[in-house]
Amino acid sequence: GQNIDQPTEMTATEGAIVQINCTYQTSGFNGLFWYQQHAGEAPTFLSYNVLDGLEEKGRFSSFLSRSKGYSYLLLKELQMKDSASYLCAVRGEDSNYQLIWGAGTKLIIKP
Protein backbone atom coordinates (compact mmCIF):
# COMPACT_ATOMS: atom_id res chain seq x y z
CA GLY A 1 0.00 0.00 0.00
CA GLN A 2 0.94 3.66 -0.09
CA ASN A 3 1.56 5.50 3.14
CA ILE A 4 2.88 8.80 4.38
CA ASP A 5 3.68 9.34 8.06
CA GLN A 6 4.06 12.65 9.86
CA PRO A 7 3.86 13.48 13.57
CA THR A 8 0.37 14.61 14.50
CA GLU A 9 1.40 17.62 16.54
CA MET A 10 4.55 19.49 17.56
CA THR A 11 5.19 22.44 19.85
CA ALA A 12 8.05 24.92 19.56
CA THR A 13 9.07 28.28 20.95
CA GLU A 14 9.08 31.59 19.10
CA GLY A 15 12.54 32.31 17.68
CA ALA A 16 13.62 28.66 17.81
CA ILE A 17 14.11 26.04 15.08
CA VAL A 18 11.81 23.08 14.44
CA GLN A 19 12.12 20.07 12.13
CA ILE A 20 9.00 18.31 10.85
CA ASN A 21 9.65 14.82 9.52
CA CYS A 22 7.84 12.91 6.81
CA THR A 23 8.42 9.28 5.83
CA TYR A 24 6.78 7.70 2.83
CA GLN A 25 6.23 4.31 1.22
CA THR A 26 4.80 4.76 -2.27
CA SER A 27 4.67 2.96 -5.60
CA GLY A 28 7.43 4.94 -7.24
CA PHE A 29 8.46 8.51 -6.57
CA ASN A 30 8.12 11.63 -8.70
CA GLY A 31 8.64 14.36 -6.16
CA LEU A 32 7.61 15.52 -2.70
CA PHE A 33 5.77 18.72 -1.82
CA TRP A 34 5.37 20.57 1.47
CA TYR A 35 2.32 22.74 2.05
CA GLN A 36 1.33 25.02 4.92
CA GLN A 37 -2.31 25.27 5.95
CA HIS A 38 -3.65 27.70 8.52
CA ALA A 39 -6.89 26.69 10.20
CA GLY A 40 -9.86 27.30 7.91
CA GLU A 41 -7.67 28.41 5.02
CA ALA A 42 -6.30 26.91 1.82
CA PRO A 43 -3.02 24.98 1.70
CA THR A 44 -0.19 27.12 0.36
CA PHE A 45 2.82 25.67 -1.46
CA LEU A 46 6.13 25.82 0.42
CA SER A 47 8.64 23.59 -1.35
CA TYR A 48 9.28 20.80 -3.84
CA ASN A 49 12.05 18.17 -3.74
CA VAL A 50 12.72 15.52 -6.36
CA LEU A 51 16.48 15.04 -5.94
CA ASP A 52 18.32 14.20 -2.73
CA GLY A 53 19.54 17.09 -0.69
CA LEU A 54 18.51 20.34 0.90
CA GLU A 55 16.47 23.10 -0.73
CA GLU A 56 16.57 26.41 1.12
CA LYS A 57 14.00 29.17 0.82
CA GLY A 58 14.44 31.91 3.36
CA ARG A 59 13.47 30.69 6.82
CA PHE A 60 12.18 27.39 5.42
CA SER A 61 14.30 24.51 4.11
CA SER A 62 13.28 21.06 2.91
CA PHE A 63 15.43 17.94 2.74
CA LEU A 64 14.95 14.70 0.83
CA SER A 65 16.55 11.27 0.99
CA ARG A 66 14.98 9.02 -1.63
CA SER A 67 16.87 5.92 -0.49
CA LYS A 68 15.40 6.33 3.01
CA GLY A 69 11.94 7.47 1.90
CA TYR A 70 12.39 10.47 4.16
CA SER A 71 11.96 14.21 4.06
CA TYR A 72 11.95 16.99 6.58
CA LEU A 73 10.84 20.60 6.67
CA LEU A 74 13.06 22.88 8.74
CA LEU A 75 11.65 26.14 10.02
CA LYS A 76 14.08 28.68 11.49
CA GLU A 77 13.51 31.84 13.55
CA LEU A 78 9.99 30.72 14.31
CA GLN A 79 7.26 33.35 14.37
CA MET A 80 3.80 33.12 15.89
CA LYS A 81 2.31 33.20 12.39
CA ASP A 82 4.05 29.88 11.66
CA SER A 83 1.44 28.15 13.82
CA ALA A 84 -0.32 26.02 11.21
CA SER A 85 -0.58 22.50 9.85
CA TYR A 86 2.22 21.32 7.58
CA LEU A 87 1.29 18.75 4.96
CA CYS A 88 3.70 16.45 3.16
CA ALA A 89 2.51 15.14 -0.23
CA VAL A 90 4.21 12.70 -2.62
CA ARG A 91 3.64 12.21 -6.31
CA GLY A 92 4.00 8.50 -6.89
CA GLU A 93 4.64 6.66 -10.12
CA ASP A 94 1.17 5.25 -10.66
CA SER A 95 -0.35 8.53 -11.71
CA ASN A 96 1.13 11.81 -12.76
CA TYR A 97 -1.85 13.66 -11.46
CA GLN A 98 -2.44 12.51 -7.98
CA LEU A 99 -0.68 13.52 -4.82
CA ILE A 100 -0.59 11.13 -1.88
CA TRP A 101 -1.10 13.30 1.19
CA GLY A 102 0.11 12.86 4.73
CA ALA A 103 -2.34 13.69 7.50
CA GLY A 104 -0.41 16.83 8.37
CA THR A 105 1.54 18.03 11.40
CA LYS A 106 -0.07 20.68 13.56
CA LEU A 107 2.66 23.06 14.72
CA ILE A 108 1.98 25.16 17.81
CA ILE A 109 4.29 28.10 18.47
CA LYS A 110 4.50 29.39 22.04
CA PRO A 111 5.89 32.81 23.07
Place this chain on the structure above:
Amino acid sequence: DTEVTQTPKHLVMGMTNKKSLKCEQHMGHRAMYWYKQKAKKPPELMFVYSYEKLSINESVPSRFSPECPNSSLLNLHLHALQPEDSALYLCASSQEAGGNQPQHFGDGTRLSIL
Protein backbone atom coordinates in the same frame (compact mmCIF):
# COMPACT_ATOMS: atom_id res chain seq x y z
CA ASP B 1 -5.37 36.40 -0.99
CA THR B 2 -5.00 33.46 -3.35
CA GLU B 3 -4.93 33.49 -7.15
CA VAL B 4 -7.59 30.80 -7.27
CA THR B 5 -10.98 32.27 -6.40
CA GLN B 6 -13.80 30.15 -5.05
CA THR B 7 -17.41 31.13 -4.44
CA PRO B 8 -19.32 30.98 -2.23
CA LYS B 9 -17.10 30.90 0.86
CA HIS B 10 -19.83 29.27 2.92
CA LEU B 11 -22.88 27.28 1.86
CA VAL B 12 -25.63 25.71 3.91
CA MET B 13 -28.08 23.53 2.04
CA GLY B 14 -30.73 20.92 2.63
CA MET B 15 -30.48 17.41 1.30
CA THR B 16 -32.98 18.10 -1.49
CA ASN B 17 -31.37 21.32 -2.74
CA LYS B 18 -29.34 21.84 -5.90
CA LYS B 19 -26.41 24.23 -5.71
CA SER B 20 -23.12 24.87 -7.51
CA LEU B 21 -19.62 25.70 -6.32
CA LYS B 22 -17.53 27.89 -8.59
CA CYS B 23 -13.78 28.22 -9.08
CA GLU B 24 -11.82 30.60 -11.26
CA GLN B 25 -8.12 31.07 -12.04
CA HIS B 26 -6.38 33.46 -14.43
CA MET B 27 -2.85 32.08 -14.22
CA GLY B 28 -3.11 30.25 -17.54
CA HIS B 29 -3.06 26.90 -15.76
CA ARG B 30 -4.29 23.95 -17.79
CA ALA B 31 -5.05 21.57 -14.92
CA MET B 32 -7.78 22.13 -12.34
CA TYR B 33 -8.78 19.99 -9.38
CA TRP B 34 -11.57 19.51 -6.86
CA TYR B 35 -10.70 18.24 -3.40
CA LYS B 36 -12.79 17.47 -0.34
CA GLN B 37 -11.24 18.07 3.08
CA LYS B 38 -12.65 17.02 6.44
CA ALA B 39 -11.41 18.58 9.68
CA LYS B 40 -7.90 17.49 10.68
CA LYS B 41 -7.59 15.34 7.56
CA PRO B 42 -5.60 15.87 4.35
CA PRO B 43 -7.37 16.87 1.13
CA GLU B 44 -9.00 14.00 -0.80
CA LEU B 45 -8.89 14.26 -4.58
CA MET B 46 -12.29 14.16 -6.28
CA PHE B 47 -11.78 15.26 -9.89
CA VAL B 48 -8.99 16.41 -12.20
CA TYR B 49 -9.45 18.33 -15.43
CA SER B 50 -6.54 18.57 -17.84
CA TYR B 51 -6.97 20.84 -20.85
CA GLU B 52 -10.70 21.05 -20.04
CA LYS B 53 -11.14 17.29 -20.21
CA LEU B 54 -12.00 15.19 -17.18
CA SER B 55 -8.93 13.07 -16.48
CA ILE B 56 -9.67 11.55 -13.11
CA ASN B 57 -12.88 10.82 -11.27
CA GLU B 58 -11.97 9.21 -7.99
CA SER B 59 -15.11 7.09 -7.62
CA VAL B 60 -17.04 10.11 -6.43
CA PRO B 61 -20.82 9.65 -5.97
CA SER B 62 -22.94 10.96 -8.84
CA ARG B 63 -24.53 13.55 -6.55
CA PHE B 64 -21.31 15.52 -7.29
CA SER B 65 -21.06 16.59 -10.92
CA PRO B 66 -18.07 18.58 -12.18
CA GLU B 67 -18.05 20.91 -15.15
CA CYS B 68 -15.22 22.79 -16.86
CA PRO B 69 -16.79 25.45 -19.14
CA ASN B 70 -13.38 26.82 -20.19
CA SER B 71 -9.74 26.74 -19.15
CA SER B 72 -10.28 29.34 -16.40
CA LEU B 73 -13.46 28.05 -14.81
CA LEU B 74 -14.40 24.94 -12.87
CA ASN B 75 -17.79 24.21 -11.34
CA LEU B 76 -19.02 21.52 -8.99
CA HIS B 77 -22.76 20.88 -9.16
CA LEU B 78 -24.33 19.46 -6.02
CA HIS B 79 -27.62 17.57 -5.78
CA ALA B 80 -29.24 15.45 -3.07
CA LEU B 81 -26.21 15.60 -0.79
CA GLN B 82 -25.93 13.71 2.49
CA PRO B 83 -24.90 15.07 5.91
CA GLU B 84 -21.54 13.27 5.59
CA ASP B 85 -20.79 15.47 2.58
CA SER B 86 -20.34 18.43 4.92
CA ALA B 87 -16.69 19.47 4.46
CA LEU B 88 -14.35 22.08 3.03
CA TYR B 89 -14.30 21.85 -0.78
CA LEU B 90 -11.06 23.06 -2.27
CA CYS B 91 -10.32 23.96 -5.85
CA ALA B 92 -6.73 23.93 -7.08
CA SER B 93 -4.90 24.56 -10.33
CA SER B 94 -1.46 23.86 -11.74
CA GLN B 95 0.34 24.65 -14.99
CA GLU B 96 0.06 21.05 -16.09
CA ALA B 97 -1.31 17.94 -14.42
CA GLY B 98 1.77 16.20 -13.10
CA GLY B 99 5.49 16.78 -13.01
CA ASN B 100 6.99 19.30 -10.63
CA GLN B 101 4.17 21.79 -10.89
CA PRO B 102 2.79 22.79 -7.49
CA GLN B 103 -0.94 23.02 -7.09
CA HIS B 104 -2.30 26.40 -6.08
CA PHE B 105 -5.38 26.24 -3.88
CA GLY B 106 -8.36 28.51 -3.46
CA ASP B 107 -9.66 29.39 0.00
CA GLY B 108 -12.37 26.77 -0.30
CA THR B 109 -16.11 26.59 0.18
CA ARG B 110 -17.23 25.40 3.60
CA LEU B 111 -20.30 23.29 2.93
CA SER B 112 -22.83 22.26 5.56
CA ILE B 113 -25.63 19.84 4.76
CA LEU B 114 -28.68 20.00 7.01
